[in-house]
């Protein structure tokens with residue numbers, strides 16, 4: 001069996017994601033202990049082979065590797081506080097969403113408890129945990145990651161160690177998470193536009209999906225421009241977006257204009273205006289990264 005030689009693991013937190021993590025460990029043949037604030041939620045994984053402990057202290061003490069999947073770093077510390085002394089000498093892996101400062105605070109807390117620490121994030125939904133394509137980020141001490149690589153690999157075929165900085169998972173998680181909402185809003189604005197003319201939203205989907213693929217294809221060029229600081233030979237200029245947004249906002253405000261509220265674009269329009277005023281009209285849209293990055297600040 002794949003996990004015969006692997007050390008036992010404890011999963012703290014059996015919400016949707018924690019349950020999926022515990023099930024993936026069990027499927028890999030890894031001895032799995034679980035704890036959850038609401039103990040009834042353990043029934044399903046116990047049926048599949050997990051051992052349930054009623055106190056977090058007993059759960060932590062059961063395994064050299066403790067994986068938490070609670071809502072936030074704050075909740076994680078609150079839950080683990082009573083088990084602090086049992087964490088010494090073990091490896092703690094947090095798998096909640098959060099920001100880099102939160103991850104650094106968590107790492108410092110783990111160090112004070114005498115635990116080795118990795119932060120992680122599942123870049124997918126619970127149903128896909130443990131499948132070959134699922135991307136799972138980890139960051140923190142490289143030797144600690146290597147020691148547990150095989151066990152953590154049970155969570156997804158796309159397990160990636162982002163480096164020794166413990167907050168790099170939260171950095172990448174925040175960076176990728178930030179793409180989602182504006183992208184979905186852009187799609188939903190398109191849906192609002194077509195449905196305002198009686199076109200079903202579904203009619204837009206094949207074109208929107210193909211469009212998103214094309215957008216994906218230009219990302220390497222935008223990244224090259226940001227990395228080199230060379231914006232003078234653009235495929236997509238600030239001016240094109242500036243004028244496009246201006247006409248959409250104007251038509252959105254006009255009584256006989258498009259039937260959608262585009263007021264969510266106001267801060268985007270401000271950003272484009274600022275870039276044009278600074279002489280970037282003919283430069284690549286990638287220059288906006290410089291406006292979004294606060295000078296002299298790191299995350």
Ligand SMILES: NC(=O)c1ccc[n+]([C@@H]2O[C@H](COP(=O)([O-])OP(=O)(O)OC[C@H]3O[C@@H](n4cnc5c(N)ncnc54)[C@H](OP(=O)(O)O)[C@@H]3O)[C@@H](O)[C@H]2O)c1
Pocket residue numbers: 013014015016017018036037038041069070071072075078079095096097098122123124125126
């Ligand atoms: N679900 C997803 O699609 C998904 C995808 C990627 C990342 N994530 C991240 O994974 C983490 C967990 O998400 P989830 O979907 O599993 O959330 P969830 O289903 O809402 O579960 C939350 C878990 O946290 C526990 N909890 C919350 N507050 C607590 C407290 N004060 N004391 C003790 N336990 C507490 C809950 O315990 P009870 O059962 O007792 O309430 C439960 O075990 C989040 O950071 C989320 O952003 C989730």
